[in-house]
Amino acid sequence: MKLIIALYPLFYSLFFPLCGTSSSADDRRWLLSLVDLVELDYVDHCEQRASATWSELTGDSKGLSMKLERDKSFGMFARQQTTDVRSALTAHALAPDDNVLRRKVKLLLQPGDTLLETEQWMRLVTFGDTALNKIRFATNYDCDTNTNCTLRELNYNLARQQDEAKQRRMKASWERNLPNITDYLEHILPLLRNASKQNSYNSVEEYWDALGEYEGGLLKARELWDRIKPLYLKLHKYVALRLRGADA
Numbered sequence: 001m002k003l004i005i006a007l008y009p010l011f012y013s014l015f016f017p018l019c020g021t022s023s024s025a026d027d028r029r030w031l032l033s034l035v036d037l038v039e040l041d042y043v044d045h046c047e048q049r050a051s052a053t054w055s056e057l058t059g060d061s062k063g064l065s066m067k068l069e070r071d072k073s074f075g076m077f078a079r080q081q082t083t084d085v086r087s088a089l090t091a092h093a094l095a096p097d098d099n100v101l102r103r104k105v106k107l108l109l110q111p112g113d114t115l116l117e118t119e120q121w122m123r124l125v126t127f128g129d130t131a132l133n134k135i136r137f138a139t140n141y142d143c144d145t146n147t148n149c150t151l152r153e154l155n156y157n158l159a160r161q162q163d164e165a166k167q168r169r170m171k172a173s174w175e176r177n178l179p180n181i182t183d184y185l186e187h188i189l190p191l192l193r194n195a196s197k198q199n200s201y202n203s204v205e206e207y208w209d210a211l212g213e214y215e216g217g218l219l220k221a222r223e224l225w226d227r228i229k230p231l232y233l234k235l236h237k238y239v240a241l242r243l244r245g246a247d248a
């Protein structure tokens with residue numbers, strides 16, 4: 001679809017040469033066509049990423065690298081299209097009652113984390129994709145058998161294991177395959193602040209509320225959490241004590 005996007009302005013100026021004085025109808029038509037084309041591009045990217053995700057999930061040896069490559073080009077596309085859409089967004093392009101188009105434009109201009117600078121977007125997806133891939137496909141889990149096992153076998157065996165010392169060892173083998181938490185806290189989580197800024201929000205909180213498209217959602221979540229928290233903490237303490245066993 002890239003080619004079509006690039007050719008479209010040319011087509012437009014060849015066949016509608018008299019539109020120099022931009023009336024609001026022309027501006028709207030132009031914006032609408034661009035939005036349609038960008039949406040088609042999104043569909044293409046979605047398909048590409050879905051097929052890479054499928055390869056990765058089904059254990060294809062090239063799955064992860066394909067997924068990373070497609071995530072990267074998706075990020076670059078999402079950034080680029082905001083420039084195109086912004087340039088088509090003139091003062092007359094949106095009538096006051098043009099709510100559907102206005103919403104589409106908003107979603108295109110504030111797509112979320114993909115607006116990070118390319119290096120930062122890549123850091124984010126590389127961390128996420130690689131971590132998930134490792135957890136899914138590691139074969140060094142401890143199932144308390146002679147050989148190491150897969151995640152599926154670990155889940156199966158952990159659910160049936162009665163001995164707490166063995167459960168703890170099995171859980172530790174799972175923790176060894178988790179991503180580096182220090183790395184996450186220092187280099188990945190702070191990207192959120194940049195993503196909020198790129199999407200024109202003042203705070204991460206505002207940004208997440210907007211992404212959820214549920215006004216006051218974060219406040220509501222906090223309220224619910226306050227109600228659940230006492231029970232959660234009790235359960236957490238119980239499980240932690242059981243798992244820590246004698247050292248608790």
Ligand SMILES: *[C@@H]1O[C@H](CO)[C@@H](O)[C@H](O)[C@H]1NC(C)=O
Nearest residue numbers: 139140141146147148149176
């Ligand atoms: C199982 O995994 C552990 C931890 O990665 C490793 O040290 C050990 O050599 C593995 N054992 C077998 C039998 O593969």
Ligand SMILES: *[C@@H]1O[C@H](CO)[C@@H](O)[C@H](O)[C@H]1NC(C)=O
Nearest residue numbers: 179180181182183184186187
């Ligand atoms: C985890 O990441 C930090 C910071 O990136 C690094 O200094 C540390 O060596 C890493 N730890 C492990 C176990 O890889």
Ligand SMILES: *[C@@H]1O[C@H](CO)[C@@H](O)[C@H](O)[C@H]1NC(C)=O
Nearest residue numbers: 117120186187188190191194
């Ligand atoms: C956020 O963006 C700024 C400006 O591009 C950059 O210097 C900084 O390293 C970014 N933050 C992270 C966590 O990468």
